[in-house]
Amino acid sequence: MDLGSVIQIWLAALFTVWIYSIAFRDNVFFKFAEHTFVGAAAGHNIVYAVDNIRRYGWTPFTQGATLYLVVFLLGLILYTRYHSKYFWLSRFPLAIMVGIGIGLSMRATVTAEFIAQIISTASLQLVGVDAWTAFSNLIFIIIVVSVVYFFVFTFPGLHGGGRAVIPKIARYGMMAAFGYAFANTVLSRFQMIFGRLDFLMSSWLPLPGAMMVLPIVLILLIYAMIPAEKRPWPKSS
Amino acid sequence: MSLLIRRQIPIALVFITALLIMMDYFLKLPPLDARGVSWTSPVVKDLQNWGVILTAFALGFGAVNLFILHSRHISRRTVKQWPFSVWLLLMIILFTVVGVSYGATSPEYSWLYNSSYFALSATVYSSLGFYMTSGIYRALRARNVDAVILLVTGGIALLKNAPAVAVNAPFVVSIDSWLNAIPTTSAMRGIMISAALGAIALGIRTMTGKETGFLGRLTEAEKGG
Numbered sequence: 001m002d003l004g005s006v007i008q009i010w011l012a013a014l015f016t017v018w019i020y021s022i023a024f025r026d027n028v029f030f031k032f033a034e035h036t037f038v039g040a041a042a043g044h045n046i047v048y049a050v051d052n053i054r055r056y057g058w059t060p061f062t063q064g065a066t067l068y069l070v071v072f073l074l075g076l077i078l079y080t081r082y083h084s085k086y087f088w089l090s091r092f093p094l095a096i097m098v099g100i101g102i103g104l105s106m107r108a109t110v111t112a113e114f115i116a117q118i119i120s121t122a123s124l125q126l127v128g129v130d131a132w133t134a135f136s137n138l139i140f141i142i143i144v145v146s147v148v149y150f151f152v153f154t155f156p157g158l159h160g161g162g163r164a165v166i167p168k169i170a171r172y173g174m175m176a177a178f179g180y181a182f183a184n185t186v187l188s189r190f191q192m193i194f195g196r197l198d199f200l201m202s203s204w205l206p207l208p209g210a211m212m213v214l215p216i217v218l219i220l221l222i223y224a225m226i227p228a229e230k231r232p233w234p235k236s237s
Numbered sequence: 238m239s240l241l242i243r244r245q246i247p248i249a250l251v252f253i254t255a256l257l258i259m260m261d262y263f264l265k266l267p268p269l270d271a272r273g274v275s276w277t278s279p280v281v282k283d284l285q286n287w288g289v290i291l292t293a294f295a296l297g298f299g300a301v302n303l304f305i306l307h308s309r310h311i312s313r314r315t316v317k318q319w320p321f322s323v324w325l326l327l328m329i330i331l332f333t334v335v336g337v338s339y340g341a342t343s344p345e346y347s348w349l350y351n352s353s354y355f356a357l358s359a360t361v362y363s364s365l366g367f368y369m370t371s372g373i374y375r376a377l378r379a380r381n382v383d384a385v386i387l388l389v390t391g392g393i394a395l396l397k398n399a400p401a402v403a404v405n406a407p408f409v410v411s412i413d414s415w416l417n418a419i420p421t422t423s424a425m426r427g428i429m430i431s432a433a434l435g436a437i438a439l440g441i442r443t444m445t446g447k448e449t450g451f452l453g454r455l456t457e458a459e460k461g462g
Contacts, residue, residue: 004348012356019360023367031321037361039325040354042300043332049293050333051341057290071287075294079301081453088243091452093291095247096254098451100288102440103258109440113433117426136415140423147427152434170427175383177424179390180416186373187398192363199356 006207013204016196017217027224143173150174244459248446255444257281300329328353390416 018033053075061068074093081090121144124137149158150170159167204210223231260266261277269275307322315322332349339345377388396402397413442448449455 008348008352011352015353015356016360019357019364022364032324033357035321035325036328036353037357038303039328040332040350040357042303043329043336044350044354045296046300046329046333047336047341047346049296050337052289052293056286060286065283067283068286068290071290074287075291078291078294079297081298082301087453091243091247092250093294094451094453095250096284097288097291097295098443099251099254100258100284102251102443103255104285104288105436106255106440107259107262109433109436113429114437117430117433121423121426136419140419143420143423144427144430147424148430151428151431170424171383172386173420173424174428175386176390176416176420177422177428179377179387179392180394180421181425182373182376182387183391183394186366186369187395189363189366189369192359193366196360196363 009203009207010210013200013210014217016200017221020196021221021225025225027221029221029224142169146170147173240458244449244452244455245446247452248449251451252444252446254284255440258284303329390420 015033015036018029019037021027022030057068057071061072074096077089078093079090080086080088121141124140126134126137126141129137146166146169150167153159205214228234257277258281261275261281264275264277266275266277304326307326310318310322311326313319332354335349336346373391377384377391379385379388393409393413393416396406396409402409439448443451452459
């Protein structure tokens with residue numbers, strides 16, 4: 001393995017251990033890793049933003065699409081938001097961004113999240129299938145309709161009296177969905193934790209010196225977790 | 238005049254842009270070219286590029302805000318913070334310089350990315366598992382019927398993923414499959430349809446100027462208009 005890869009694994013491993021240390025107590029190593037993360041994320045976003053401007057704006061502009069000069073100006077005008085007097089100028093590029101967002105989301109929403117969902121619910125069979133499937137499909141349709149009723153018909157009168165049973169069914173259906181989704185989300189997070197632990201075990205610890213450094217890293221972490229007034233040195237972190 | 242420029246023209250821009258993009262998708266407006274493509278298609282393609290470029294410019298806000306905040310910490314020498322602020326700004330500069338000068342797909346940038354950002358983002362994201370464990374302990378308590386349903390479905394989903402349970406009690410897997418296919422999917426579908434209705438309503442309200450949050454702070458005259 002080349003030196004570059006070894007340094008890369010060491011850095012990634014140390015950052016992993018330092019980030020997990022927050023599960024016990026805040027400490028200077030965690031803060032260091034946290035600030036590295038925020039700085040790296042911001043820098044990474046800038047790099048991709050510059051790349052996008054080059055690819056989608058600068059390249060067509062250099063090929064003769066002079067209209068792209070307008071969008072560069074609009075992009076710069078966005079930053080008038082920091083100016084107390086001329087902040088309103090930033091509304092023009094924002095309006096275009098909002099318009100594009102609405103246009104794109106509306107066409108996706110109407111087709112994929114509205115019409116397609118209604119079609120696939122309406123196509124569920126209640127007859128001509130076995131009793132268990134018919135029962136399941138019936139439950140499915142009842143929950144879909146009651147959840148839509150729960151969110152769309154929100155006037156107080158529509159959630160009381162004899163109609164109170166509909167929002168109740170919707171709530172029970174949603175609770176089942178949330179319980180199931182929550183449990184699966186927790187499990188997926190644990191899978192990610194296992195992935196990081198596996199990286200430490202199979203990529204970092206087999207490296208020369210890693211087994212010797214691990215206790216030093218842990219001792220330093222524990223020391224950093226001791227409150228400043230209780231440790232001999234340094235008094236403030 | 239001022240009201241027209243500051244409030245009405247941005248709303249009109251939203252309306253025209255959104256309408257063009259929707260028209261291109263739902264209608265085939267004449268005149269069509271030799272390939273049968275409507276005039277709206279190239280316009281919308283350009284507009285989408287504009288959106289990408291403007292979003293890229295908008296991403297700079299995050300960096301600018303970070304620079305403002307952390308420069309303040311450094312200039313005030315905020316206790317226990319300013320050295321980290323220096324480091325954070327250095328990281329932004331390092332990533333930007335390497336990424337912009339060598340390219341986002343270069344080996345140099347990939348090395349930097351994999352040794353810090355990739356490892357850190359995976360670890361930070363997974364560390365939510367610690368908090369979710371305490372969250373699930375508090376959420377899954379049988380206090381009423383709603384909570385019992387939450388507990389039972391959550392418990393079954395957790396049990397199903399335990400290999401010992403899946404082997405010794407296969408009926409748990411069948412119940413889990415049914416829970417996934419029927420109550421979970423149907424409730425999520427109901428939520429999706431309702432959210433779609435909400436999104437459509439919000440889109441129409443924004444297009445017609447009823448929703449003006451994107452305009453930022455409004456003067457009294459602008460509010461009245």
